[in-house]
Amino acid sequence: MTRKTQNTLCGFHLSVAALIAAVVLFCNSARADTAMLDFTYAPSQSSVLSTVGMGIYGLKDSGPDLYVNGSLSGSPDNYYSGKCYYSCGSVTSTQQSAAMFAIGATFPLVTSDMSVPIYRTLHSYLGLGYGSMSGYAKYSSSDYWYDYSSKDQSGVNVNGGFIFGFNGFALNVGVNSLSKTVYFGIGINADKK
Secondary structure, three states, X not given: OOHHHHHHHHHXXXXXXXXXXXXXXXXXXXXXXXXXXXXEEEOOEXXXXXXXXXXXXXXXXXXXXXXXXXXXXXXXXXXXXOOOOOOOOOEEEEEEEEEEEEEEEEEEEEOOOOOOOOOOEEEEEEEEEEEEEXXXXXXXXOOOEEEOHHHOEEEEEEEEEEEEEOOOEEXXXXXXXXXXXXXXXXXXXXXXX
């Protein structure tokens, strides 16, 4: 299976899983005090390329609720699909792209009836999912990035973070364990109260 086919299948599976989870969360959000649609960005960290993502979070003032989120990154600039089969010299740099998916529970820490400065609510979230990372290498005799399978990895991804709720929007800070990256998000609250 080629890298392009593998990445396409991974993206398709993540999309299907996200769609199913979104339907479940949509049906569940009727019971939530607030539902939040969140868009995230993780800047390039260590050797992992930057990612963009989104999530849907059910946020209750008391008791847990559900969430689903995911993120993807592209290939590096000057990427040449395939491995370097000729004399490319030694590896000078490596990078990884990531595809992450998680589903889990949200928990209220500070609710809207509590008097706190600046933000209105604070929720934490923790979940499990799947992640896949593709490796790329740059060689001393080339200006291009090539597939580098020794940096490929996949497996269980633990996801968690905090959501600071304001009037009408929220800020999100979270982590993914497989990629060892921190991401930041901004979301739109849909208050049910």
